Amino acid sequence: RKRILITGGAGFVGSHLTDKLMMDGHEVTVVDNFFTGRKRNVEHWIGHENFELINHDVVEPLYIEVDQIYHLASPASPPNYMYNPIKTLKTNTIGTLNMLGELKSLFFRLTSFKCFLSIDPEVHPQNEDYWGHVNPIGPRACYDEGKRVAETMCYAYMKQGVEVRVARYSYFGPRMHMNDGRVVSNFILQALQGEPLTVYGPGTQTRAFQYVSDLVNGLVALMNSNVSSPVNLGNPEEHSILEFAQLIKKLVGSGSEIQFLTEAQDDPQKRRPDIKKAKLLLGWEPVVPLEEGLNKAIHYFRKELEYQA
Amino acid sequence: RKRILITGGAGFVGSHLTDKLMMDGHEVTVVDNFFTGRKRNVEHWIGHENFELINHDVVEPLYIEVDQIYHLASPASPPNYMYNPIKTLKTNTIGTLNMLGELKSLFFRLTSFKCFLSIDPEVHPQNEDYWGHVNPIGPRACYDEGKRVAETMCYAYMKQGVEVRVARYSYFGPRMHMNDGRVVSNFILQALQGEPLTVYGPGTQTRAFQYVSDLVNGLVALMNSNVSSPVNLGNPEEHSILEFAQLIKKLVGSGSEIQFLTEAQDDPQKRRPDIKKAKLLLGWEPVVPLEEGLNKAIHYFRKELEYQA
Ligand SMILES: NC(=O)c1ccc[n+]([C@@H]2O[C@H](COP(=O)([O-])OP(=O)(O)OC[C@H]3O[C@@H](n4cnc5c(N)ncnc54)[C@H](O)[C@@H]3O)[C@@H](O)[C@H]2O)c1
Ligand SMILES: NC(=O)c1ccc[n+]([C@@H]2O[C@H](COP(=O)([O-])OP(=O)(O)OC[C@H]3O[C@@H](n4cnc5c(N)ncnc54)[C@H](O)[C@@H]3O)[C@@H](O)[C@H]2O)c1
Ligand SMILES: O=c1ccn([C@@H]2O[C@H](COP(=O)(O)OP(=O)(O)O)[C@@H](O)[C@H]2O)c(=O)[nH]1
Ligand SMILES: O=c1ccn([C@@H]2O[C@H](COP(=O)(O)OP(=O)(O)O)[C@@H](O)[C@H]2O)c(=O)[nH]1
Ligand SMILES: O=c1ccn([C@@H]2O[C@H](COP(=O)(O)OP(=O)(O)O)[C@@H](O)[C@H]2O)c(=O)[nH]1
Ligand SMILES: O=c1ccn([C@@H]2O[C@H](COP(=O)(O)OP(=O)(O)O)[C@@H](O)[C@H]2O)c(=O)[nH]1
Numbered sequence: 001r002k003r004i005l006i007t008g009g010a011g012f013v014g015s016h017l018t019d020k021l022m023m024d025g026h027e028v029t030v031v032d033n034f035f036t037g038r039k040r041n042v043e044h045w046i047g048h049e050n051f052e053l054i055n056h057d058v059v060e061p062l063y064i065e066v067d068q069i070y071h072l073a074s075p076a077s078p079p080n081y082m083y084n085p086i087k088t089l090k091t092n093t094i095g096t097l098n099m100l101g102e103l104k105s106l107f108f109r110l111t112s113f114k115c116f117l118s119i120d121p122e123v124h125p126q127n128e129d130y131w132g133h134v135n136p137i138g139p140r141a142c143y144d145e146g147k148r149v150a151e152t153m154c155y156a157y158m159k160q161g162v163e164v165r166v167a168r169y170s171y172f173g174p175r176m177h178m179n180d181g182r183v184v185s186n187f188i189l190q191a192l193q194g195e196p197l198t199v200y201g202p203g204t205q206t207r208a209f210q211y212v213s214d215l216v217n218g219l220v221a222l223m224n225s226n227v228s229s230p231v232n233l234g235n236p237e238e239h240s241i242l243e244f245a246q247l248i249k250k251l252v253g254s255g256s257e258i259q260f261l262t263e264a265q266d267d268p269q270k271r272r273p274d275i276k277k278a279k280l281l282l283g284w285e286p287v288v289p290l291e292e293g294l295n296k297a298i299h300y301f302r303k304e305l306e307y308q309a
Numbered sequence: 310r311k312r313i314l315i316t317g318g319a320g321f322v323g324s325h326l327t328d329k330l331m332m333d334g335h336e337v338t339v340v341d342n343f344f345t346g347r348k349r350n351v352e353h354w355i356g357h358e359n360f361e362l363i364n365h366d367v368v369e370p371l372y373i374e375v376d377q378i379y380h381l382a383s384p385a386s387p388p389n390y391m392y393n394p395i396k397t398l399k400t401n402t403i404g405t406l407n408m409l410g411e412l413k414s415l416f417f418r419l420t421s422f423k424c425f426l427s428i429d430p431e432v433h434p435q436n437e438d439y440w441g442h443v444n445p446i447g448p449r450a451c452y453d454e455g456k457r458v459a460e461t462m463c464y465a466y467m468k469q470g471v472e473v474r475v476a477r478y479s480y481f482g483p484r485m486h487m488n489d490g491r492v493v494s495n496f497i498l499q500a501l502q503g504e505p506l507t508v509y510g511p512g513t514q515t516r517a518f519q520y521v522s523d524l525v526n527g528l529v530a531l532m533n534s535n536v537s538s539p540v541n542l543g544n545p546e547e548h549s550i551l552e553f554a555q556l557i558k559k560l561v562g563s564g565s566e567i568q569f570l571t572e573a574q575d576d577p578q579k580r581r582p583d584i585k586k587a588k589l590l591l592g593w594e595p596v597v598p599l600e601e602g603l604n605k606a607i608h609y610f611r612k613e614l615e616y617q618a
Binding site: 089146 | 394395398399402403406445446455457458460461462464465469538539
């Protein structure tokens with residue numbers, strides 16, 4: 001039984017991780033400023049003796065005794081992280097330094113999370129040695145560069161004795177944000193509302209989609225492993241965006257049309273994580289079939305739409 | 310006449326910039342924690358009514374009224390910035406946020422400085438659109454990623470009304486660090502001390518060298534321009550490292566041998582800044598001939614060696 005802090009624990013991934021760690025019998029403290037997270041995501045634990053929820057911004061120091069920190073606090077989708085770029089930068093730089101400083105003299109474990117770095121079309125699939133290719137002064141730089149330097153900070157503290165785990169990933173599932181503008185949420189919402197599914201370009205570009213429970217299991221396996229270098233956690237099963245649109249239409253039972261719009265700028269034509277390292281060192285691999293994961297996400301979105309109405 | 314703050318003003322570039330701005334009649338405040346800088350570099354101004362020297366670390370907030378900030382505080386050479394990677398990261402992230410926060414509600418000007426991003430051998434010469442290619446978790450990441458995110462921070466604050474200038478550059482000259490392990494200081498010291506000049510590999514790789522006074526003039530021109538996007542300041546005249554070794558030997562009048570050692574790892578074979586933008590928009594270009602600059606650096610190193618003896 002461990003004392004575990006989850007920053008950003010009222011968010012999409014953080015709340016699923018809270019569920020798993022609470023079920024496993026740990027003491028869980030969630031720290032969140034509710035910028036993109038919601039109390040609703042964790043309210044089923046409020047009142048449980050092993051659970052604590054603290055309304056706190058990670059840009060301010062926090063003094064708390066724990067054994068492990070899952071550091072997830074950061075807006076994640078482009079509309080959210082571009083809303084206040086300075087805040088996004090502070091959350092990822094000062095926020096990460098605060099969490100790492102917390103652990104300085106201790107021998108605790110920290111998992112910092114970042115997305116796959118933006119993708120170089122010539123590197124496919126991407127393994128962990130890939131350095132990324134991002135514009136340091138573009139509109140998404142507050143997130144991309146903030147996440148890169150957060151990773152650098154983790155490794156600088158590791159040399160001082162802090163145990164670090166770094167995962168790189170992407171995922172979908174219930175409690176994902178409905179209006180983040182990315183493909184999974186767009187297509188499900190469109191299918192549920194009878195609107196056309198908007199495919200950018202011919203739809204031949206491919207992506208690979210990981211269900212959130214697979215990710216959460218991978219994060220916990222990584223945290224409790226001895227692997228301190230970055231590890232990709234993802235589902236390597238690749239689909240074209242058109243196939244994906246057709247699948248969602250079918251699962252929803254929707255009469256929506258598929259609409260072909262102009263191609264997005266600099267859109268990577270293929271994207272798939274290389275997860276050999278996670279398989280080998282963590283004995284982990286994703287197990288949830290795409291249809292099953294999508295059905296759960298669709299169910300969640302349906303309820304949310306009813307709730308909003 | 311302006312009130313100008315120079316962070317890192319007791320360092321190599323900062324002290325030359327102090328000299329120029331003092332000569333031009335401005336009020337200059339130097340802020341430095343003397344980590345790599347020295348009081349000696351600016352002591353000729355101490356007591357002057359327009360000059361103030363504050364021993365302060367930029368990682369802590371600073372409250373001061375100024376019209377312009379040249380934000381140079383950061384260790385610059387690999388041995389210095391790798392000495393304490395966490396401190397390097399804090400200086401470049403929290404230090405930069407502190408300086409930018411200072412200016413938030415005002416309409417002042419900030420120049421943030423960063424090196425050329427590490428160089429992709431396929432992009433030559435490098436213009437300002439080049440995104441860089443750096444390892445986010447290597448030993449140099451504390452500097453490279455710190456500088457990248459500092460630039461991102463500048464542009465995030467620019468959207469809030471802070472005037473930003475960003476220069477990318479490299480340079481040599483008097484007051485440079487004698488033991489930073491890079492080519493100019495190595496060769497001059499070796500030639501002066503009668504030791505072999507250590508050429509890594511066959512010496513056919515090229516570099517371009519800018520004298521510090523050209524850089525300082527470029528920085529001032531940039532600060533007082535309306536150009537808010539990054540600008541390269543450099544000298545595009547390219548020399549092979551072997552030519553460069555021979556030139557230094559000749560200028561020193563040294564009997565040192567030239568010794569060929571094994572090639573450095575991942576050593577870029579060519580490096581030259583593209584300065585079209587600075588020429589066009591600032592009307593600036595370097596004017597100091599390489600031999601003249603080198604003679605001044607050699608003179609400085611000779612005096613330093615005498616001083617140390
Ligand atoms: N969604 C993705 O595609 C994706 C991909 C890779 C990595 N990530 C990363 O995974 C983590 C979790 O993302 P998510 O999808 O659960 O997003 P989310 O927005 O649902 O969760 C982030 C949580 O952090 C909280 N938060 C934000 N700033 C904070 C601050 N300053 N102090 C305290 N709490 C703060 C938010 O309120 C929210 O609860 C993030 O670090 C994100 O960058 C997301
Ligand atoms: N030398 C190069 O090749 C090179 C190339 C490109 C850019 N730069 C950048 O130019 C700037 C000046 O470099 P330089 O060559 O004059 O190096 P330098 O080491 O001589 O100067 C840096 C100065 O900053 C001061 N400083 C460092 N950390 C500080 C902190 N936390 N608070 C206050 N002061 C602090 C140091 O004491 C020193 O006086 C740096 O930002 C550097 O990264 C250097
Ligand atoms: O409504 C949408 C949203 C996205 N996409 C495409 O789906 C893929 C994944 O886009 P997303 O923004 O979800 O993620 P990323 O490009 O970061 O993988 C890209 O090829 C997009 O062009 C699409 O066709 N329609
Ligand atoms: O299981 C996975 C995990 C990630 N990715 C890809 O990695 C991208 C996330 O990378 P990005 O840098 O764009 O992060 P984001 O902006 O989506 O947070 C996703 O969109 C996916 O296309 C993937 O294909 N399969
Ligand atoms: O003692 C030295 C130091 C450097 N170099 C070479 O000189 C060039 C410039 O190296 P430096 O470290 O000064 O700067 P870089 O441009 O590589 O960042 C590189 O090709 C080095 O291999 C050399 O031959 N001898
Ligand atoms: O006038 C210039 C200015 C810079 N550079 C190159 O840019 C490098 C600096 O880039 P780097 O990212 O290595 O920065 P550093 O580590 O030297 O601060 C120098 O070594 C030079 O080779 C150049 O060739 N000419």
